Amino acid sequence: MSAASDSLDQQRVRPGDVVSAWVRNNGWALGLIGFLAILLVFTKIILPTYGAPGVQGLAISVLPLALAAVAQAIVVISGGIDLSIGSMMAVTSSLSAVWMRGQSEEMSIVIVLGVILIGLLLGVINGTLVVLTRVPDIVVTLAMLFVWAGVALLVLRTPGGESADWLRNLVLGSIGNEWIPKAGVVLLLVVGIIWLPIRRSKLGLSLYAVGSNSLAAFRSGVSVSRTKVIAYMLTGLFSALAGISLTASTGIGLPVPGDYTLLSVAAVVLGGVSLAGGRGGVLGPIIGVVILALLRNDMAFLRINTHYATVAQGMILVGVVMVGTLIQLRRSRS
């Protein structure tokens, strides 16, 4: 699923080739979709009443982590990793909830846009530090994890603040058909509007190029430093969206959100993005998040001790990655 094949697709090729190329490049994501379909059928079997409300609840509960996974996927594709995503979500969730308290609906639109800009700024700071200090990404963002977590606590000591009604209505409930949850539509729209045009552009190609081989990218005239900063900026942007969606789905700001950072890394790897960089997309991680959440739901339906769900998550993470690594090893040998 390299960006290079996309530009080839734009040349004159037969539709059949395009489809088979797409299937080949997105094999991992297709496999995940198949797994998800099986899991949904399984869910319906063990809980015959599972229906539209269940799907809506699932969509709302996965929205923040799905956006966090997209944020992580972008930076991992460009060859980095961002351990501060959870803390950036805390900053943006707290800021949006504090600023929106008692504000009019119109004003809250401006506030949401402002918080998104702040997310961009946080990302730029992360990226600039990585580029300027030349310290490995994982160390810099580990340090920034503490910094942003502290900033979030300065903004909001305990969970509080409030969310504007339109923001809550944006993610709660369904649209058109009761089977189409708003949260899912929002997720696809946000990713479609922001990430797809970037991926199709020269910038997208640079992100993949820097991730797969930064020296080769540099020698082909890509500004590696600028591309890295932009990658972190996009990660900050999606972290801000994840933080805002956290505020929207819970109705309050959370200065200490759950373990989103490490789960986002898990979802990214589950979604077929190589930690070495340069390979993968954002669709796989999103499906990975849904699978992890649905598994947790299923275990609750089966009245299995919820702690086994944690065990299952760990096992699936490790198992899927093992299978993926084995497939890659076999491919590289043949």
Add this chain to the structure above:
Amino acid sequence: MTEVAGATPAGNPWLTGSRWRALFRDTPVIPLIVLLAFLVVLSELVRPGIVNPSWVAVIIRFAIPLAILAACQTLTMLTGGIDLSVAAVASMTGFFVATLVGDFGLGAAIVIALLAAALAGLVNGIGVGVFRVHPLIMTLGMGLIVLGLANVWQVQRVQTGAGVPLEFRSLGAGNFVGVVPNSVLLFLPLAALILLGLHRTGYGRLLYAIGDNPVAARLSGVKAWQVLIVLYVISAVLAGVAGFIYAGVTNTASVSLVDSNLLPSVAAAVIGGTSILGGRGGFGGTIVGSVILVVVISLLNSLGYPDAVRQVLFGSILVIVAAAYTRVTGES
């Protein structure tokens, strides 16, 4: 090295101009001890009278378990890996002993807990060494598995009640000869073992070799998978021992007791000069790094800053120290 540089000053200006740099790169412990001394003096200036034997004892008491956890990170980072399962494993062993000691006695409970830890490490090692799963993912997944299983165990045992054995409390919080923490008695031989193991044994060399250049190591006949399996078992057992001390220091048995020390353990190894990319570093720096972290936390505490400000400063210091390293060593 200095003779060579002196002999060819024109041929290698970088080296002659940077004798200090070379010294720092080869022995990061020296600048770290200078930094530590500076922090201690700063603590004394900020809060006159704070630096006394009991303060030192408190610092050592908290630095020792952190240094053992950071040893896990140091050893795995030398091979280019990382062990994110140490917090779950350490919490698990402390909790296991606290719940098992009533039925089996202390010795058997410790053996069972360490065996469970070793099993987790074995699976880590097989995943990383044989199946080539990225260490970050393998140990992250193993952390989830251990945490989940420990939680299940907790639900099973909730009625019987759990108590940290007296021996652990003495190990974690007790003193001998007035002010020397008991955990020093455990830590000194352990640290000597790790230091000697890294610098005086073939196995220690192999860790550096694999991290520095895995291809060269493979071509010279190193069976990396065997080295890695042993490494992750060692790491998990060390984490288990750290768990005993944490249980004793805090006098609590909880399945998430050590979680908040996971990222600081990575930070301590990084501050101590071990490269997260592998092949460079050592345990000596890590020990000083752990003490520095605990002193910084204590200093920020004594200034009375709220938790939020402390976290911001802590992160900033981490970035600055790591950046200084990269400047000095010239590594990217």
